[in-house]
Amino acid sequence: xxxxxxxxxxxxxxxxxxxxxxxxxxxxxxxxxxxxxxxxxxxxxxxxxxxxxxxxxxxxxxxxxxxxxxxxxxxxxxxxxxxxxxxxxxxxxxxxxxxxxxxxxxxxxxxxxxxxxxxxxxxxxxxxxxxxxxxxxxxxxxxxxxxxxxxxxxxxxxxxxxxxxxxxxxxxxxxxxxxxxxxxxxxxxxxxxxxxxxxxxxxxxxxxxxxxxxxxxxxxxxxxxxxxxxxxxxxxxxxxxxxxxxxxxxxxxxxxxxxxxxxxxxxxxxxxxxxxxxxxxxxxxxxxxxxxxxxxxxxxxxxxxxxxxxxxxx
Amino acid sequence: xxxxxxxxxxxxxxxxxxxxxxxxxxxxxxxxxxxxxxxxxxxxxxxxxxxxxxxxxxxxxxxxxxxxxxxxxxxxxxxxxxxxxxxxxxxxxxxxxxxxxxxxxxxxxxxxxxxxxxxxxxxxxxxxxxxxxxxxxxxxxxxxxxxxxxxxxxxxxxxxxxxxxxxxxxxxxxxxxxxxxxxxxxxxxxxxxxxxxxxxxxxxxxxxxxxxxxxxxxxxxxxxxxxxxxxxxxxxxxxxxxxxxxxxxxxxxxxxxxxxxxxxxxxxxxxxxxxxxxxxxxxxxxxxxxxxxxxxxxxxxxxxxxxxxxxxxxxxxxxxxxxxxxxxxxxxxxxxxxxxxxxxxxxxx
Numbered sequence: 217x218x219x220x221x222x223x224x225x226x227x228x229x230x231x232x233x234x235x236x237x238x239x240x241x242x243x244x245x246x247x248x249x250x251x252x253x254x255x256x257x258x259x260x261x262x263x264x265x266x267x268x269x270x271x272x273x274x275x276x277x278x279x280x281x282x283x284x285x286x287x288x289x290x291x292x293x294x295x296x297x298x299x300x301x302x303x304x305x306x307x308x309x310x311x312x313x314x315x316x317x318x319x320x321x322x323x324x325x326x327x328x329x330x331x332x333x334x335x336x337x338x339x340x341x342x343x344x345x346x347x348x349x350x351x352x353x354x355x356x357x358x359x360x361x362x363x364x365x366x367x368x369x370x371x372x373x374x375x376x377x378x379x380x381x382x383x384x385x386x387x388x389x390x391x392x393x394x395x396x397x398x399x400x401x402x403x404x405x406x407x408x409x410x411x412x413x414x415x416x417x418x419x420x421x422x423x424x425x426x427x428x429x430x431x432x433x434x435x436x437x438x439x440x441x442x443x444x445x446x447x448x449x450x451x452x453x454x455x456x457x458x459x460x461x462x463x464x465x466x467x468x469x470x471x472x473x474x475x476x477x478x479x480x481x482x483x484x485x486x487x488x489x490x491x492x493x494x495x496x497x498x499x500x501x502x503x504x505x506x507x508x509x510x511x512x513x514x515x516x517x518x519x520x521x522x523x524x525x526x527x528x529x530x
Numbered sequence: 531x532x533x534x535x536x537x538x539x540x541x542x543x544x545x546x547x548x549x550x551x552x553x554x555x556x557x558x559x560x561x562x563x564x565x566x567x568x569x570x571x572x573x574x575x576x577x578x579x580x581x582x583x584x585x586x587x588x589x590x591x592x593x594x595x596x597x598x599x600x601x602x603x604x605x606x607x608x609x610x611x612x613x614x615x616x617x618x619x620x621x622x623x624x625x626x627x628x629x630x631x632x633x634x635x636x637x638x639x640x641x642x643x644x645x646x647x648x649x650x651x652x653x654x655x656x657x658x659x660x661x662x663x664x665x666x667x668x669x670x671x672x673x674x675x676x677x678x679x680x681x682x683x684x685x686x687x688x689x690x691x692x693x694x695x696x697x698x699x700x701x702x703x704x705x706x707x708x709x710x711x712x713x714x715x716x717x718x719x720x721x722x723x724x725x726x727x728x729x730x731x732x733x734x735x736x737x738x739x740x741x742x743x744x745x746x747x748x749x750x751x752x753x754x755x756x757x758x759x760x761x762x763x764x765x766x767x768x769x770x771x772x773x774x775x776x777x778x779x780x781x782x783x784x785x786x787x788x789x790x791x792x793x794x795x796x797x798x799x800x801x802x803x804x805x806x807x808x809x810x811x812x813x814x815x816x817x818x819x820x821x822x823x824x825x826x827x828x829x830x831x832x833x834x835x836x837x838x839x840x841x842x843x844x845x846x847x848x849x850x851x852x853x854x855x856x857x858x859x860x861x862x863x864x865x866x867x868x869x870x871x872x873x874x875x876x877x878x879x
Binding site: 375376381382383451452480482483484485486487488489492494495496497498 | 720721725726833839841842845846
């Protein structure tokens with residue numbers, strides 16, 4: 217893979233989160249990406265915890281220079297629902313992470329996003345891997361800034377199935393109204409839903425590889441994954457655990473590693489299917505697609521990418 | 531389960547993530563035998579595949595067909611009623627009463643599938659007139675009367691929108707104990723067909739479907755997940771035609787009409803005989819593999835309206851305080867299904 221002449225500027229919007237942590241590690245390790253900042257949102261855990269977790273990950277990775285801005289504690293319309301049963305009360309249980317060595321930007325995510333997009337000479341790719349609250353807020357508060365968003369590579373949704381509910385994937389479930397705003401925005405969107413993330417799996421063999429890296433970073437990520445995998449064993453009876461959020465990063469860093477298809481996608485915001493991403497794949501209707509839906513990734517390629525990223529930190 | 535099942539092939543419409551599969555379970559639906567035929571009422575909107583379903587029931591000694599009631603769906607209810615009468619006449623079953631039911635959904639909307647089934651509901655086929663007329667009492671009253679009079683509980687196979695069945699459950703709640711099972715065609719675990727998320731029979735009357743799935747009556751949901759495996763092709767149509775009977779010729783014509791539509795729309799060389807699967811499940815104990823799910827219906831006006839949201843994951847059901855309320859069809863042996871249909875039509879005039 218050749219390094220492009222110009223690195224792709226990206227902002228990661230996240231709610232770390234075990235898989236978010238790997239997404240951040242992957243993004244900061246890839247020479248193709250220029251990470252302009254990390255914005256946080258309430259989701260997997262409370263905003264206070266997800267922000268603190270982002271700072272702890274950056275401390276671990278030796279990258280406290282990366283700006284962090286805290287975004288919305290609550291979804292656009294609804295009260296927050298966290299996934300502490302998946303990620304622990306801290307949002308990042310299971311490993312001995314360092315304390316933060318940097319502080320979040322005082323301006324907050326909304327202003328950070330606006331200013332960063334505004335001053336960027338080229339359009340910026342947003343990588344939202346939590347609830348879409350911050351992105352929807354940005355689009356509604358500063359509609360003019362949309363022209364500075366080059367693309368959105370998001371983790372969320374699923375073609376037919378959810379995980380948090382039978383219909384809804386967690387990120388969309390937490391803020392379906394925000395998701396609808398983003399999906400209907402007309403911006404170029406790639407949706408990395410459960411269809412692809414359930415092919416980006418870490419099980420015990422991948423944890424062994426993280427252990428074998430032999431560094432503190434390797435050990436911390438191995439511990440994080442042991443915690444994450446245990447949840448999946450206990451609740452679903454399978455050790456193979458999707459590393460959802462890192463897929464959205466992999467797609468931007470290495471175009472082509474994720475296979476996509478253009479489809480029409482909308483979001484259910486109420487009722488029993490609330491938070492469901494409805495993907496219309498019926499070919500005979502000639503419906504205009506609004507989203508590239510990610511369908512496939514090679515497990516071994518993905519594991520090499522992520523383990524390689526973890527191993528790149530000294 | 532007998533040989534021929536391939537549970538790994540489950541998910542023909544869309545690959546279901548591994549841990550979302552419920553374990554294949556024991557069927558709860560009763561089934562008929564020649565010695566003890568199952569008493570059955572078919573509620574239908576014929577309909578190409580409905581016609582084959584009615585023919586299958588009419589020809590099978592394992593079923594005691596008490597009535598065919600009609601509902602607006604694939605075509606206008608008056609067309610559906612006329613089709614039911616004429617089909618039963620062709621099949622030599624003028625003894626089976628027909629009664630007309632709801633023209634549209636509980637809340638008044640009228641959804642049709644004439645682009646699939648033709649304006650008449652049965653493609654371009656012209657059936658000879660029937661000597662009988664529909665029973666004047668109407669579908670819901672006829673079903674109620676038959677349930678009341680039956681010494682044993684009766685199975686209902688709703689293979690159209692669920693408007694009549696919902697009205698029955700609401701108007702005659704005391705008769706629910708006289709229903710042994712509702713084996714319905716509708717819904718899907720995976721994608722829909724009328725919309726991306728909803729199957730036709732459910733989106734035609736989501737509120738009625740909601741009433742049925744909440745009723746507590748034992749239900750088998752024969753949805754698109756399994757019916758998209760119950761396929762006939764040109765060879766099967768030829769076999770039906772070569773039976774040399776009126777019933778065989780009509781079944782072949784209807785199948786060919788459906789095959790033509792499918793070819794035109796999607797290039798597929800097969801057609802799903804959705805409704806006949808619901809009848810087949812009541813005839814053959816081990817043809818359809820089922821799994822227990824909690825099924826809830828989206829009754830919003832949003833993009834998932836009419837979707838059957840199916841949950842089979844024990845952890846999540848426990849968290850949400852839900853228990854399975856339906857067996858959902860997941861796999862069928864296509865070859866056995868084809869044989870069952872052709873053999874049944876071989877017994878018809």
